[in-house]
Amino acid sequence: MSQPTPPRKKVSKIQLLALGLILIGLAIMLPRGFRMYQSYQEIEFARKHQFQTGDVSPDLLRPWMTIRYIAVSYAVPQEYLFDAVGIPPRRENSMISIARLNQQLGLGTKNGEPIVLDRIGEAILAYRANPVPTGLIERQVMGWMNLQYIANSTGIPTEVLFDEIGIPANGNAYIPLDVLSDKLHYEGGPRSLVQAVQRVVDAHSEKKPQ
């Protein structure tokens, strides 16, 4: 004779609902938590590699970077990068991430990275081998630019820029002007520094034969 089995505990609807909520909650939290950690690591990556020191390796390029960020960090004129990637040199294109640009162009990936990133890496190396002053595509000096970027775009040597503005060159070439003005306590603040650089650029472009 078989022994009577103990009565099974019934799982009520409310318990099922609670378990469902717990599972859905965990299913949302775990991947997001992981991605948050990855984003945090990328923020740390940008801080750790000190893009403001210059001479950064193209291996450090990341899909979240924008053309403008890369242009300033690597001191390569935006126009040169736009040409290399094959996209129209529009302001909005310089402010969206490489990943998004790559998606817009429908280019896919190479070794898990957006193809645009690869093209930009090659363009940086080509530019370093043969620097070409393209002129400032932005038409004017802006606070986010650094003096190395302005020098490479306009063809005016950085030493000349530093001399004529009257600020020390030591380790300052890759610092954006709005940050540099704070660092040096530049009289009149960022706007004044930008105007001073603009005057130097204008004076040199007037000197240039047309």
Add this chain to the structure above:
Amino acid sequence: MTVDLAALALNWIATYGSPMVAALLLLGGLGLPLPGSLIVIASGAFIRQNLIDAYTTPLLGLFGTVTGDLGLYGIGYFTGTFIEKRYGQTNPWQKARKLFEQRGGITIFFTRWLITALAFPVTLIAGSSRYSFRKYFLLVLSGEFTWILLYGGLGYFFGSQWELISELISNFTEFILGAMLLGVGIFILFRFRAKPEKNASS
């Protein structure tokens, strides 16, 4: 070339400036699936890079999103008339309405800037349950102000790295939503387990 909605929105903002920020946030407030937080963070970054105006963008953005929220409240209010007629006198409906009147404030405030994924249903519930318009307006105004100030400020602070911070925030708000579901689930489970013991001792 393929076009994603976020990229299209960003291109429009860069081309048309602050009125476009207002228009997109208005449509987002009305419930259209637009990436509102991304738009606000990007606007902060675009202001930093002198792409759009620093004064009109936050003001018009706030105006747009609050107007969208009020519009959606109105939709909830008027479509709620039917539900009110049908179920308004029933006990559960009146209880739910009373509960939202008591606790809805905090929900409305936090869904404007922290758990934005729930803003749409919460606004509709606020409208259809006839939540006090004056209270709703003040909560929406303060919540959206926090959203624009905090998220826009982060975009401004991180400048060219805004896409990175946008991804972090997007994951954070979804993480909070998940944590809330987990918390509610655990709460229900414990509350349910406690009940039979009470019955047994009585």
